[in-house]
Amino acid sequence: MYLKFALRRIGYGILMYVAMIFIFSTLFNSVADRTARAQIDEEVAQEAGRLKNLDEEQLKAAVAARRESKLRQYHLEDPLPGRIFWRSVRTLSFDFGNSTIMKASDGDRAVIRIVLEALPRTVVLFTSEVVIVTVLGVVLGLYAARKPNGFFDRANSAMTMITNGLPAWWLAMLAIMALSYGIPVFPSGGLRSNPAPAGPAGLFDYLWHLSLPLLTLVALGTWSMAYLVRNIVLSNLQEDFVMAARARGIRERKVLFGHALRSSMPAIMTIAILGLFGSIAGNIIVEGIFGWPGIGNLYFIAVQQNDVPVLMATLAIETLFNMAGFVILDVVYGLLDPRIKAGGRA
Amino acid sequence: MSAGEFWDDFSKSKTGLVGLGLMLAFVLLGASGELLVPFPGASRHWRDIDYWRDNPLAAPPAWTNAFVARKGAPSSILTRFKAEKETRDDGVGIETFAFDYPFAYDRPPRDLIVRVPGSGRVPLVIWLERPDGLSAELYRDQVDLSGGGENRVSVTRDCARAAIEFVRSRDEAIADTMNADLIKPVAVLFAKAGSGNLDAPTPLKGVYEIKIRALIVSSDFSVGRPSIIVSGQVSGIMGTDAAKRDVFTGIVLGIRWALVIGILSSSVTVVAGVLLGIVAAYFGGVLDWLLTRLYELIYFLPVLPFLIVISAIFKPSIWVLIAIICAFFWTGSFKTVYGMTLQIREESFVEASRALGSGPWRIVLRHIAPMLLPYSFASMALSVPAIIVYEASVSLIGLGDATIVSWGQILESALTQGAVINGLWWWVIPPGLMIALMGMSFAFLGTALDKILHPKLKTR
DSSP states (O other): OHHHHHHHHHHHHHHHHHHHHHHHHHHTHHHHHHHHHHHHHHHHHHHHHHOOSOOHHHHHHHHHHHHHHHHHHTTTTSOHHHHHHHHHHHHHTTOOOBOSSOOOTTSOOBHHHHHHHHHHHHIIIIIHHHHHHHHHHHHHHHHHHHSTTSHHHHHHHHHHHHHHTOOHHHHHHHHHIIIIIISOOSOSSSSSOSSOOOTHHHHHHHHHHHHHHHHHHHHHHHHHHHHHHHHHHHHHHTSHHHHHHHHTTOOHHHIIIIIIIHHHHHHHHHHHHHHHHHGGGOOHHHHHHHTOOSHHHHHHHHHHTTOHHHHHHHHHHHHHHHHHHHHHHHHHHHHHOHHHHHOOOO | OOHHHHHHHHTTOHHHHHHHHHHHHHHHHHHHHHHHSSOTTHHHHTTOTGGGTTSOSSOOOGGGGGGOSSOBOBOEEEOOEEEEEEEOTTSOEEEEEEEEEEEOOSBOOSEEEEEOOEESEEEEEEEEEOTTSOEEEEEEEEEESSSSOOOEEEHHHHOHHHHHHHHHTTOHHHHHHOOTTTSOHHHHHTBOTTSOSSSSOOBOOEEEEEEEEEEEOSTTOEEOOOEEEEEOSBOTTTOBOTTSOBHHHHHHHHHHHHHHHHHHHHHHHHHHHHHHHHHHHHHOHHHHHHHHHHHHHHHHSOHHHHHHHHHHHHOOOHHHHHHHHHHHHTHHHHHHHHHHHHHHHTSHHHHHHHHTTOOHHHIIIIIIHHHHHHHHHHHHHHHHHHHHHHHHHHHHTTOSOTTSOOHHHHHHHHHHTTTTTTTOHHHHHHHHHHHHHHHHHHHHHHHHHHHHHOHHHHOO
């Protein structure tokens, strides 16, 4: 029963992912076609340069034949639906091909290398942000829930309202202006100093570059997280089992941590896990402003330089992680809560 | 719930009232912005370099004088003058205009710009009479006032030589070392005589008189009311940016666009989300399946990356951008409405109506939609902040509509023209603060409405 539910959920997620890849490749079809043709022409021209002992006629014929076979190999002569289909299939099999302009730091043009180079940097910044924000949010949220409508609770609600409509990139601009140029405490951007010091000093240098973006993101994200935690914990504090615990004379601290927080954990973990999976995408603008060469930055450069293969790969990977987060949560919840897999409609 | 009851509930919510107050202020400012700002034509001329050329470049706000030791002269416009008119025996009219400029600052203005409207070729003489009794001739030339010429004399640009001559009249040796391309004419002319006019002029405080004399040589020629623009060291409520634009004007004009973007897209998305949610849940079947799949597809799409790539491809105008935002955001209310409709559908009054022979559309529009209306208002208000931030984000990376004056556009030029690096905080802080404030007012309103109107409490 559960296995069937899990398989169905996973299968459905995969189906959704496939549908989205098809949408992407339809959207970028004409640009991708042009890119692929240009790449083939370049390759064939290079090969032709190596062919020596042929006269002009033979060379022309050889080039044309080679070009023809390449075009057929990449299904570029197919009608439109065919081209979209084959491009989607290649994307789905993680065969992202070569980029048009962008390069990995060692000059490699394989898209997968470029993306895998940027991915860890985003993980370092944004995934640690999610972790820190979750921990801080739980602490502050519990503190606020202890005395609802108390000073701290009100202050936290106010901060949530303020940060709610505040763009992170604006805070980033202010942070750089104040702490990199005004009082130069932190570097204004980048991954490490140039030249980067070696050994443990290098690690320190890296952390030093990481701190301003991380501080900015945490300063903005913590409040709404705390507010969410507070709401979840407060609603659990009104449950009967909490009243029962209090009636039994259990100390308030223990009620808060042992009962209310424990029963709030699934909801909090949901938010955290979705945040973790979502954090893979980074933040296009914040990364751009801090010059942090992660996935978001990569994506934006790809948009600017019209590098469709990199664009497709980045979108595909972001979507994949997003979807994986939801599916994994659903499957885990199905395991924990029998009502979910029994309940038919969403 | 009657309007009176609603107001009774609403007026108890402090945040709701604050939100409403802010909202009203925004709407008023947005509607009357053109009348309030010092540069009324700015919405049409925001990117017109000529329109802004009389302003100082990247000047801090005027109130910063309160926090610095050396006060800078603020920007202003002198329009009051004493006029004298006489006619010589040969029929030539002589008109003289005398402007008083009280100068009590430590740093003289960056420029003084004399504007003389009129018609025909008019010989102009402009000179300055200083508080110490000295005077300096600034300009003497024939100007074509009607022929589309500039009819504008900038002291910084046109009077460097005059400033040197002024110094020469008292100290030849210093004047000989001065370079017309390097000196600041205004600083020299507003300095104490003989106090190092070359390197660090000490300003001379007092009331200066600027006189303009125009000779009217023909009855076809005339001179209108001249004015003098003081291009200050500090300027306006929020200073000026690196394109000499008045930041305050931009901020006020941005209100209108933020309201348009926020209200228009939130109403469209919520109406669409509510209607589609009801339709999907009430009718079920293929429609339900299709809409739910569409909802899931959009829900999983990474919004900002997708918005950016679409903007990069289509270079949308603001209206198209709003349409794209709507296509993404209707999902926000869809699922909630879907769930609510499934419940309401089974209520007895719906069944009664069905038994009385009402068609499905009548039930949807007369019974189900009105019950969801309050929810949709709250959800509308709550979705605005995110939408405004999205527009600003797309604008910030240069993919927005560059023909409007929105806060995102202002921040984009601040970012690309080095406001962050050069510390021009008055250019960066106000637009972001306004985005936050606008978001806050909607969030306050939304939460207050949500508490009062939540349909879960109102179904019975």
